[in-house]
Amino acid sequence: MLKSPNSASKSTYWVMIVGVVLLHTVLAFRFFQLQILDFDIYNQRAESNRIRAMSIPAPRGLILDRNGEIIVDNFPTYILYGIGAEIINKKHNYNVIMQSTGIDTTFLKKNYQNYYRNQFVPTRLAKDLTINQLSRLEEEKNELSGIIYKQFPERSYNQKIYASHALGYLKEIDKQSIEKLGKDNQLEYGDLIGWSGIEKNYETSLRGKKGVTYYEVDAFGREAGKIGGQENILPNPGKNITTTLDVSLQQLLETELRGRRGVGIVSRPETGGILAYVSAPNYNPDFFTGLLSNIDWQSVIADTNRPLLDRAANGLYPPGSIFKMVVAIALLEKKLINPQVEIFCPGSYEFYDRTFGCWNQNGHGKTNLEQAIVQSCDVYFYQVIQKIKLDELAEAAKQFGFGLETYIDLPSELKGIMPTRQFMNRLYGRRGWAQGALLNIAIGQGEILVTPLQMARYINMLATKGKTRTLHIVQNKNHNIPEPDISIGSWNLIQDYMSKVVTAPKGTGRRSNPKIPGLKIWGKTGTAENPHGEPHAWYIAYGEKDGEMISVVILLENGGHGGEVATPIARNIFKHYFTSNRMKLAKK
Amino acid sequence: MFRHYRKKILESPISVLFPVSGLVILGLATLFSITSTQGHAPPNALSKQTLFIIPAVILMSMILLTPRRIIHKYIYIIYGCIIIAVTVPFFGEKIAGTYRWINIGLPFGLQPSEIAKWVIVIALARYLSDHNLKMKNFDAIVVPFLFVLFPTIIVFSQPDLGTAFVMIIPVFTMLFWVGSRPIHLFLIIAPLFSIFTAFDVLIFSIWAGIMAVVIFLARLKLWHALGLFFSNLFLGLIFPLIWGSLRSYQQNRILTLFNPELDPLGAGYQIIQSKTALGSGGFLGKGWGQGTQTHLKFLPVQESDFIVSVIGEEFGFLTLLIMLVLFSWLIIKIIGLALNATDRFSSLVLVGISTIFLTHVFVNCAMTAGMIPVKGLPLPFISYGGSFLLSCFMMVGFVLNFGRDKLD
Numbered sequence: 001m002l003k004s005p006n007s008a009s010k011s012t013y014w015v016m017i018v019g020v021v022l023l024h025t026v027l028a029f030r031f032f033q034l035q036i037l038d039f040d041i042y043n044q045r046a047e048s049n050r051i052r053a054m055s056i057p058a059p060r061g062l063i064l065d066r067n068g069e070i071i072v073d074n075f076p077t078y079i080l081y082g083i084g085a086e087i088i089n090k091k092h093n094y095n096v097i098m099q100s101t102g103i104d105t106t107f108l109k110k111n112y113q114n115y116y117r118n119q120f121v122p123t124r125l126a127k128d129l130t131i132n133q134l135s136r137l138e139e140e141k142n143e144l145s146g147i148i149y150k151q152f153p154e155r156s157y158n159q160k161i162y163a164s165h166a167l168g169y170l171k172e173i174d175k176q177s178i179e180k181l182g183k184d185n186q187l188e189y190g191d192l193i194g195w196s197g198i199e200k201n202y203e204t205s206l207r208g209k210k211g212v213t214y215y216e217v218d219a220f221g222r223e224a225g226k227i228g229g230q231e232n233i234l235p236n237p238g239k240n241i242t243t244t245l246d247v248s249l250q251q252l253l254e255t256e257l258r259g260r261r262g263v264g265i266v267s268r269p270e271t272g273g274i275l276a277y278v279s280a281p282n283y284n285p286d287f288f289t290g291l292l293s294n295i296d297w298q299s300v301i302a303d304t305n306r307p308l309l310d311r312a313a314n315g316l317y318p319p320g321s322i323f324k325m326v327v328a329i330a331l332l333e334k335k336l337i338n339p340q341v342e343i344f345c346p347g348s349y350e351f352y353d354r355t356f357g358c359w360n361q362n363g364h365g366k367t368n369l370e371q372a373i374v375q376s377c378d379v380y381f382y383q384v385i386q387k388i389k390l391d392e393l394a395e396a397a398k399q400f401g402f403g404l405e406t407y408i409d410l411p412s413e414l415k416g417i418m419p420t421r422q423f424m425n426r427l428y429g430r431r432g433w434a435q436g437a438l439l440n441i442a443i444g445q446g447e448i449l450v451t452p453l454q455m456a457r458y459i460n461m462l463a464t465k466g467k468t469r470t471l472h473i474v475q476n477k478n479h480n481i482p483e484p485d486i487s488i489g490s491w492n493l494i495q496d497y498m499s500k501v502v503t504a505p506k507g508t509g510r511r512s513n514p515k516i517p518g519l520k521i522w523g524k525t526g527t528a529e530n531p532h533g534e535p536h537a538w539y540i541a542y543g544e545k546d547g548e549m550i551s552v553v554i555l556l557e558n559g560g561h562g563g564e565v566a567t568p569i570a571r572n573i574f575k576h577y578f579t580s581n582r583m584k585l586a587k588k
Numbered sequence: 589m590f591r592h593y594r595k596k597i598l599e600s601p602i603s604v605l606f607p608v609s610g611l612v613i614l615g616l617a618t619l620f621s622i623t624s625t626q627g628h629a630p631p632n633a634l635s636k637q638t639l640f641i642i643p644a645v646i647l648m649s650m651i652l653l654t655p656r657r658i659i660h661k662y663i664y665i666i667y668g669c670i671i672i673a674v675t676v677p678f679f680g681e682k683i684a685g686t687y688r689w690i691n692i693g694l695p696f697g698l699q700p701s702e703i704a705k706w707v708i709v710i711a712l713a714r715y716l717s718d719h720n721l722k723m724k725n726f727d728a729i730v731v732p733f734l735f736v737l738f739p740t741i742i743v744f745s746q747p748d749l750g751t752a753f754v755m756i757i758p759v760f761t762m763l764f765w766v767g768s769r770p771i772h773l774f775l776i777i778a779p780l781f782s783i784f785t786a787f788d789v790l791i792f793s794i795w796a797g798i799m800a801v802v803i804f805l806a807r808l809k810l811w812h813a814l815g816l817f818f819s820n821l822f823l824g825l826i827f828p829l830i831w832g833s834l835r836s837y838q839q840n841r842i843l844t845l846f847n848p849e850l851d852p853l854g855a856g857y858q859i860i861q862s863k864t865a866l867g868s869g870g871f872l873g874k875g876w877g878q879g880t881q882t883h884l885k886f887l888p889v890q891e892s893d894f895i896v897s898v899i900g901e902e903f904g905f906l907t908l909l910i911m912l913v914l915f916s917w918l919i920i921k922i923i924g925l926a927l928n929a930t931d932r933f934s935s936l937v938l939v940g941i942s943t944i945f946l947t948h949v950f951v952n953c954a955m956t957a958g959m960i961p962v963k964g965l966p967l968p969f970i971s972y973g974g975s976f977l978l979s980c981f982m983m984v985g986f987v988l989n990f991g992r993d994k995l996d
Contacts (some may be wrong), residue, residue, distance in 0.1 A: 004717040004932035012765055013927045016939075017920055023950050030957045034867040035905040042867025046901075324791045539801060 027204045054122075054215075055578050058208030061238030063167060063198060065247045066275070072167060072199075074153040074284075078129040080137075081122035082112060083179040086146030096143045099107045100136040103128060122148060128289075154192075157285045165310040166277040166410070166473055168197020169288040174534070196310075197412040198473060200411045202241055211235030243473050244273035253278045254578050258571045261305060261310045261557040263452040263539075266573055269460035269542055269551050270303065272469035274408075276573075279311040306426075313413035316449040317555060320528030320562070321359075321376045322538050323397075323444030325462060325494050327385060328369060330396035332490045336387040336501050339369040339493065345379035349439075356439055359527060374507050376525060377564075378443045385442035386435065389520040393441070399484035401457045408453060416450040423447070445529055452555045455540050457481075459551045462498065463522070465491040498522035502541070508563035512541055514575035518546040525562035534558040539566035543574045550577055593653055600652060600815070600988040601925055607918040608969060608984055614911060615970035616642035617876075618898050622891055623847055625877040633891040633972040640974040644981035651985030659989075660933060662712055667711040673700035674742050701743050701751045702979045706986065708736055709758050709940030716766050728773050733759055750951065751964040758943040765939045766932070771806045775816060779823055785825040796821065858894065863958045866900035873904030891972035896956040911970075915949045925991035934990035943981045 014277075034042065063072035080097070086099055090112075094105040108125045115124040129137075134149060155170060170192040178187050187193070193207070194200035213232040246266075253264040257280035266276040283300065300308060309315065331337045347363035349356045358364070358378040364371065372380035385393070398404060403418030417423070419441060424433045427447070440446030453471065460468035466483045501509040502521045509523040523541025530536060537559035542551035552573050554566040595921040619634040628634075712732055736759045744752035760773050778799060799820060803813045865879065871961075879901040890898055900908055919942045926938035945968055952967040954960045964974050968980045 006927075006929045006932050006935045008765060008927050008935055009767075009768075010927070012767075013923065016761070016765070016923050020916055020919050020923070020942075020946060023946065024912050025793070026911050027950065027953045030954070030959055031866070031900065031905055031908050031912075034863060034957060035869055035908075036871060038867055039870050042864050043870065045864050046868035202778075396862060 014261045045247065054150060054213050056211035056213050056232070056235045057150075057152055058210050058235035059237040060155070060208065061202075061206040062240045063206075064240060064242045065245045065250075066243065066273075067246070068242070068340065069158070069247050071161070071163065071243070071245065071247065073158075073478070075153050075156040075158045076135050077127065077154050078131075078149050079127040079152045080125045080129055080147065080149050082125050082145040083122050084116070085248060088145040091142055092275070093147055097137065097147070100140050101133040103129075103133075105299050111370050122150075127152065128154065129310060143453055154289045155285070156289070161247055162254055162275065162282045162284060163250055164197075164282040164285045165247065165279040165312065166197055166245065166474075167285060168194055168199035168201075168411075169285055170199055171195040171288065197410060198241065198243065201409050202474060205580065206238040206241060208238030209236035217300060225332050241474055244268075244271075244275060245277065245473065246275045249276040249573065249577065250278065252276075252572065253569075254280075254282070259485075260559065261311070262423060262559060263315065263553070263555040264569065264573075265312055265452055265456045265553040266553050266577075267456055267460060267471060269549055270462035272460065272471045274456075274471060274473050275550065277312060277473060279309070279315070281305050281307045283307045286434075310410075310412075310503050311557070312452045313408065313410055313553075314340045315451060315555075315557075316416055317452070317536050317538075317557075318448060318528040318530060319444035319450045319455065320526030320536065320538055321378075322377070322458075322524045322526035322540050322562075323442075323448065324381060324523060325372055325498070326400055326402070326458075327381055327388075327393065327442050328373065328497075329370075329486060329494060330388060330393055331384055332493065333396070333486055334392070337369065337384050337389070342366045342368045343372075343380050343383050345377050349379045349382045351382065351436060351439060354436055356436075367409050370497050370500065373494075373524070374500045374504050376508050376527075381442045382439045385438055389421075390419065390424070390438050390441070391421050393438075394418050399482075399486070400461050400483075402448070403568070406451075406453050406457045406471050409474055414451055416454055416497065417447060420449040444526060452553050455538070455555075456551065459540040459542055459553060462491075462494065463549060463551055486541070495522055497526055500543075501525070509539065509541065509567055511563065512539060512567035512570040512574070514571045514578075516545070516575065516578050519543055519574065519578050523567075525567065527560075527562045530558075532558060534560050537562040537564070537566040539563075539570050541570050541574075543578065545578050548578075550574075596653055596992070599992045599994050601921070601991040602988070604918065604921055604925075604991070605989055606726055607654040607914040607921075610914050611911070611918075611969035614899070614907070614914075615895070615972075618895055618902070618970070619891060621877050621879070621902055622898060626851065636974060637972050637977065640977050647978060648981040648985035648988070650916070651982055652988045654989065655910065656934065656989060659710065662708070663711045663714050666707055670700060670704045670707045671742070672741055674704055674739055676700075676768070684840060699975045701748060701755075702975045703982075704739055705751070705754055705944050705979070706941060706983050707764070708755055709944065710741060710937055712759065712762060713933055713936035713940060716762065716936055729763055729768055729776060731778055732763060749965075753951065754944060754947045754965065758949050761943040762936050762940050765926070765936060769806070770894050771802060774802060775806065778816070778820055782820040782824040783827050786827045792824055796824075806890075821902075823902070838876075859955075859958045862894050862897040862956050865894075865897040866957060869901040869904045871905045873902045873907065876902055878902065892966050893971065894956055895967055895971050897952055899970075912953075915945070915968075919946050919949075922987055922991070925987065928993055929990065930993060937986060937990045943987055944983065945980075 050562050059074050062070055062074070065071055079102075080101075082090075082093070091105075094108045097103060097108060100106050103126050110124050112123055117123065129149065137144075137147075137149075157167075173187055173191045173193050176409050177193060194203045199206065211233045245562060249266055251290060253266065253276045257264055257278050260280055262280050264276060264278040264280075265274065276393075281303075287300070308322045335559070343366075345358055345360075345364040345367050347358050347361045349358070356378070359376065364375055364377045364379070367375070367377045367380050369380070371377065394403070397418045403416055405413060405415055419437075424437060424447070427433075437446055457468070457471055460471075461484070465488070466486060470481060499520065499522045501507045501523050502513050504510070508525040509521075513521055513524055521541055521543040523539060526536075526538030526539060526540075528536040535558070537554075537556040539554045540552070550573075552570045554569050556565055559565045616634065616638065616994075619637055620626075623630075623632040623634045712735055715732060715735060736756060740752045740755045743755060753919040760776075763773060764770065781795055782792075782799075785792045799817060803817055806813075868874070869879075879898060896908070899911065922938050926935045926942070929935035929938060948965050948968050951960070951965045952971070955965070966976045969977070
């Protein structure tokens, strides 16, 4: 390397130098041209004409019911902004705004402080302005400086139903969510995103993509025209979502549960599609749109009935007698009982040093499996449960989804508790519990807890003999429900008993029968004791006519006896569904 | 040993560091304006850039103290590694729509193409100094050219037109430096002209005529001349056919690469903003922190590619002129060192590095001033970018090393 002498010639050197100087001079001339010769042009542009990029909000996807009826729509409101660097006299501007729109200046001031980022970026002053307010403000345009407004789509709701827990609500995005969802989602402070329900779960497809508009504004913030050669990017509207809900069923169910605390779920066992989803008490979803004052918010939070709680997915209750089918099937499959064998029920049962009562204190007399289910005898089950171990029972219950998620397409649900030996040991210590606990569990009391959603899955299992699909309000999460390993004989037997619950003269579910020709109903009532007062009333059932089947789950918190208060609601549902003048819907 | 190092350092052309420091300070002042006026909390561009200066100077010093013969010895191997490194991202993730970055698990990515620029220069320098080639001949150009073309094409398809451009230019200056005839160099670019003029019969014919004259004047061997002429003709004829067979979106992609103003919302808008910001700065600028166009945040990448707009808007024409003076001082100084270098290898390295700097400066400023389509090349020592800052200081290290007029 060092052998190669540097034979660079001076002439080559000078050519290079000239080249370098030439290029730099070209650049200098160009800068000179822009900054000195054409200074006035660019200066004027920058000083009195500014280029602003505003995001154009994308219309959020609509939410429809299964028949295409709109449940959630958008309606445009307006948001008022101020641009710090352009406002000449803040006080004067605020006064003008207050005079024409009625919005208080202290409110404007507070918002300005809250949303301020820097003096060049629009700062939010007020939202949900109506067209009227806006037009009055426009009339005062000459008095204002640096004040602009932007259209903003709020949600508007179908007046017939609330469906608040299924739909969810929108709330303003907070710092955490912006950081989590990332910058390429174009989220800005002040945007609304779904916080619960469908609005949250399907947020990304509902949201769409914002557009951008470029325009020039003068020193007073007035639009001076489009930038030459500049195309706006149009927003991409969000995708509409068709739910499996049926507005008329939802409406009926909400009416039935109004003024009470509880849950109603109507679904199609074959597909898992949910037709109606009610958690009561609920709230008007309009509550969350517009300017939500702190007082309103506090009153909702403080309401002891907890209207924001979605009891269907997040309420935990003892199932009571509706659990009995699980016990029956577990015993049948293990061939541990003979359905014909009768057991005597005197109204109570002595077990070691404790007495367990039957709900019918007079006793049911001689009872076989069919009668035990049809009339919901507890004593029968206290006896037969002893033939099986807790863990075996838990295994059987798991097949029906007890203690497991239903994988419904809503943001949160609880799993409930299906006790096992391990669970009981951990809870009470190995010597802290005994077989007596099993007796309670057999009739769905004690440590066992379920959500009404789990019960919907349960009844759907029974209705389809194990071939049901995942519950969903929009889309099936395609989570495989493993088909339980249960013999066809057991399924048929249990279904037969459940039918008699409704048709037998002493059947506890007889009040759920609307007696429509061709309509057959199977069901089970439950009356779950609990420490907070009256027992919870349960009724789960399914009905079939002309090949169409729906299932119903009713829970009335502290409502009393399932057979008395829950069944009539189910009857109304069945009646509405199977007699109303609807087209035969495609199976969904 | 330290005395040895001290001697080495003192022998280096340290005056090169004067314009470099001036440029770095200018860059930091501008970043300071951007970050503090727009309320970016650290870690922000300013803090990160400042932090990078430390490893940059360390690397520079390490390179300064590395014996030249070691660099000479291992450069081909490094060249091979870089080729691999530049190809690797193709099998990795696409970040920001390109294949440039290797994810090494740190908060910033590594751009191998950054290093590739000067690795190629040094490798080429070795090749041209090792072999005593008759640079007056056309053939002597071919191998060096291919040497460089290979990585350039890889980078080009990442896609990174800007970096590819920076990689290919030094070939011409370095070949010129060792005595290639300009006409030969011209002929190397000829295929590009053939392609671009192919779409109009008249223009193509004129070009064919020019080509024929130049080839004749170059006095090539007969079959060389014929081969060159006809292969260019062939290119010119075949290209429109290939173009026509492309789907329109593919055509658009390629066109946008060369003329981003076809993409109105993207780069075209940036140019408008850039010129407005620049021009409205006037002679003395609007003052520190007062750049309305800048702080309205409508200049994307204002910390890196469009930083000249910020300087122009806030500090004015005078400062830009000073900046140009600093850059030309630096580049001319390096070429001066090349003239007086101890040997051909060192000389070529210096010429190549000065070309890299020059290309960056010219393309970046021309783009910001709206003279050429947006190319996305950062400005040395001033633009925000850790990878690039390190690379620039490393090149300064090479200059300090190879610029010493005493042999190792």
